Amino acid sequence: MIDTERYAQIRQCKNRGLSMRQTATLLHMSRHTVKKYWDGSHTPDEKRAYPETVPSAHKETVMAALEKYFEETQALSSGKQQVTARSAWFALRDTYPVGESTIRRYVRELKAKKPQGFIPLSFEPGEVMQVDWCEVKISIQGQIYKAPLFCAVLPYSYAIFAMIMPDMKMPRFIEGHLEAFRAFHGTTERVFYDNLRTAVFAGTGPNAVKQKHFRMFEAHYAFEAVFMNAEAGWEKGAVENLCGLIRTVACTPIPQGNNLREIQDTITQRCLDYIRFHKIRDRKGPIAPMFETEKLHLNPLPVKPFESYAESQAVVHSDLTFRYNAIKYSVPSDYIGKTITVRASSYRVEAWYKGTCIARHTQPFQKGEHQYLPEHYLDLLEKRSRALNNAAPLKFGVLPPELERFRKDNRARDKYEQLANVLLLGRHVDADLLLKAVDYANKSASPTLQTVKFYLELHHNKITTDQVCDHVAVDPPHMQAYDALLVNEEDENEIGDDHE
Numbered sequence: 001m002i003d004t005e006r007y008a009q010i011r012q013c014k015n016r017g018l019s020m021r022q023t024a025t026l027l028h029m030s031r032h033t034v035k036k037y038w039d040g041s042h043t044p045d046e047k048r049a050y051p052e053t054v055p056s057a058h059k060e061t062v063m064a065a066l067e068k069y070f071e072e073t074q075a076l077s078s079g080k081q082q083v084t085a086r087s088a089w090f091a092l093r094d095t096y097p098v099g100e101s102t103i104r105r106y107v108r109e110l111k112a113k114k115p116q117g118f119i120p121l122s123f124e125p126g127e128v129m130q131v132d133w134c135e136v137k138i139s140i141q142g143q144i145y146k147a148p149l150f151c152a153v154l155p156y157s158y159a160i161f162a163m164i165m166p167d168m169k170m171p172r173f174i175e176g177h178l179e180a181f182r183a184f185h186g187t188t189e190r191v192f193y194d195n196l197r198t199a200v201f202a203g204t205g206p207n208a209v210k211q212k213h214f215r216m217f218e219a220h221y222a223f224e225a226v227f228m229n230a231e232a233g234w235e236k237g238a239v240e241n242l243c244g245l246i247r248t249v250a251c252t253p254i255p256q257g258n259n260l261r262e263i264q265d266t267i268t269q270r271c272l273d274y275i276r277f278h279k280i281r282d283r284k285g286p287i288a289p290m291f292e293t294e295k296l297h298l299n300p301l302p303v304k305p306f307e308s309y310a311e312s313q314a315v316v317h318s319d320l321t322f323r324y325n326a327i328k329y330s331v332p333s334d335y336i337g338k339t340i341t342v343r344a345s346s347y348r349v350e351a352w353y354k355g356t357c358i359a360r361h362t363q364p365f366q367k368g369e370h371q372y373l374p375e376h377y378l379d380l381l382e383k384r385s386r387a388l389n390n391a392a393p394l395k396f397g398v399l400p401p402e403l404e405r406f407r408k409d410n411r412a413r414d415k416y417e418q419l420a421n422v423l424l425l426g427r428h429v430d431a432d433l434l435l436k437a438v439d440y441a442n443k444s445a446s447p448t449l450q451t452v453k454f455y456l457e458l459h460h461n462k463i464t465t466d467q468v469c470d471h472v473a474v475d476p477p478h479m480q481a482y483d484a485l486l487v488n489e490e491d492e493n494e495i496g497d498d499h500e
Contacts (some may be wrong), residue, residue, distance in 0.1 A: 002033065007044050010037045062096050063106055070110075100498045110147025125153045125290075126297030129180070129188040129223075130155060133168055133196065134243030138263050139256040140365055147260075147365070148266075150176030151246045154184060157290035158283070159275050160258065162250045162267050164260055165346050166365060173307035174217050175346055183268075200410045222299060222304050247273045260365055261347045309343040314351075316340060320376055324349055328370040330393065331359045332380055362398070372397040374423055381420050388417040402438040420450040429456060 002010075006027065012022040020038060024031040026299065034044050069091055073083045089103040129152055136149045147372050148168045152161040161180040165172045171195075181187050210218070210225060217227050250267045258264040279286040314322035316335045321328040324342050331340070341352040344363060349371075351359040361371045372393035381388055388394065394416040407419055426434050437455040441447035 002029075002037070002044050006043060007037055010034055011040065014038055015188070035129040054169055058096070059106075060444050062098060062103075063110065065092055065096065066103070066110060086347060106306055121155075124297070125156045125294040126186070126188055126299070128190050128192055129153070129184070129197070130192045130242060131177070131180075132194050132242050134247060136164075136247055136251040137254050138164060138251075138260075139254050140260075140263070142256075144254070148172075149243075149246065149251070151242050151243075152176070152179075152184075153242055154188070154294055155245070156282050156290070156295045158278075158287050159184065159291040159294070160249065160271050162246045162247060162271055163346070164255075164267060166260065166363065169212055169310070171308055171310040171344075172346055174214070174306065177217070177221075178306060178308055181301060183271075184298060185295050187221050188298060189225050190226050193225065193227050196227070215305050220302055222302075223369055237351045242357065246271075259347070259362055261362065308348075309345045312342050312344075314342050315340055317403065320380075321372075322351065326367045327364060328372070329359065329361045331378045332376050358422050362428070370396070374399065374420070375426070377421065382424075385417075389414065391416065391420075394419055400435060402435045402442065405442045406438050406447050407451075409442060409447055412448060421449050422452055425452070425456070429496055433459060 004163050006029070009027055010023060011028065018026070020031055020034045021176045023038075025033070037044075067089055069088050069101065070083060073087075085104040085107040086100065088107065089100045090097065091102075092103065119417065132151050134149050134151055135146055138145055138147050148165045150163045150165055150172070153159065161183045163176050163179050165176065177191075214225070235381070250270045254262045255266040255270075257266065275287050275291055277286075277288075283290075312324070314324060316322050316331055316338055318336055320330050320333055320336065321329075322331065322340060322342065323329075324344060329349055335351075335358060338353060340358070343350045343352060347363055349361045349363045350357050351361075358378070359373065363372070364371065370392075374393045374397040377393045377397075381391060382392075394407075403419070403422070405421065407415065410418060412418060422434070422438065429437075434452075434455070437459070438447070439453045441451035444451055480495060
């Protein structure tokens with residue numbers, strides 16, 4: 001095979017009267033190549049016509065066998081285990097002397113003969129909700145991560161809902177449903193799924209066997225879960241690309257925050273803005289009024305919400321922590337050595353003991369971000385004061401924003417001891433008042449324990465911060481006197497000039 005440039009040179013040499021031998025020598029190529037393109041009977045871009053590997057009389061027989069094979073195996077294939085031209089060749093090569101490339105060509109012809117069409121579907125208000133998972137990028141404290149996103153839409157009104165999740169396990173799947181039902185103010189008669197494995201124990205489409213926990217959830221909210229066949233997205237008939245839509249609406253630009261809860265607040269607001277202001281082309285009205293209509297047709301939520309948290313047991317260690325998903329969470333010192341119940345949702349981890357919640361924590365997205373609450377360690381720190389300046393709960397513990405800034409801006413060598421003493425003030429002072437005093441102290445160049453105590457004392461004596469500020473009254477100067485001096489000086493200059 002030669003390119004167009006070389007082909008042009010061969011043809012030009014012939015027109016100039018050169019022989020094939022001379023042309024081959026001049027262009028440094030084989031005489032056979034020159035001969036092939038010499039008189040223009042061949043061009044470089046033509047494709048070689050390969051003969052049929054199967055006699056044409058047998059082609060219809062092979063095509064019929066292929067059709068039968070695909071019909072028989074389609075129901076037994078799913079996901080990544082789909083039947084292909086290669087698997088068809090494996091099945092037919094012992095019966096028919098055909099090559100794999102021939103089978104691939106026949107399969108393409110079969111698909112061309114029978115293109116898959118679909119019927120546009122229409123749904124009534126409150127009839128269906130469509131659900132899917134997708135993966136999006138988020139920014140937590142300036143770092144970019146990938147996280148799963150639960151997506152839902154009402155096909156009648158096109159109202160959407162999205163929820164960022166730490167994983168795609170069953171508790172998160174159910175929690176996404178619960179939040180979507182709350183956002184939509186009711187449940188639909190059916191929920192469509194694109195063959196999601198989260199809720200399916202085995203099988204696909206109408207043959208799907210639902211997980212036991214998911215069946216209980218389905219019964220409690222009185223909807224019918226409908227699973228689509230593999231690679232049959234047209235069966236949903238709602239949004240052609242739900243994930244693509246929600247990525248654009250809710251996650252562009254990349255949502256930012258210090259944790260998943262803050263990122264979810266951004267995503268929720270973007271979904272609400274989409275519902276309020278958007279109109280789908282070729283639909284009879286904007287989303288907002290159609291959504292209001294659809295709300296009237298949704299089924300009411302059950303009186304008792306379904307529990308969506310993941311529950312497990314853990315032992316409290318001597319460092320006042322239990323482990324959940326490779327992260328340490330602290331509890332009060334009274335529970336050392338006891339077995340507690342851990343309840344984890346998408347954004348929160350709770351520790352329970354004998355029916356009482358003993359600690360609540362925000363669940364971090366990254367492993368290794370241990371969650372110490374400094375107030376859990378105050379009793380121990382009072383007894384072991386030498387550990388104050390090196391205590392990890394004081395250095396890295398989770399604090400309200402005001403105390404976090406106090407820890408950051410305090411420049412004293414004993415700042416962790418001061419932080420502990422500020423926390424101890426909370427035993428005798430209202431929490432809101434203490435945080436307000438810390439906030440006032442933070443406005444100084446370097447907040448200290450003494451500054452916090454100063455503002456608390458002001459409050460105790462009912463003195464406002466305005467009363468202790470130094471307000472120096474400065475009377476404005478009277479510039480008229482200076483104007484008079486300037487006028488007199490000008491008059492004297494004029495007199496002097498006349499004198500001269």
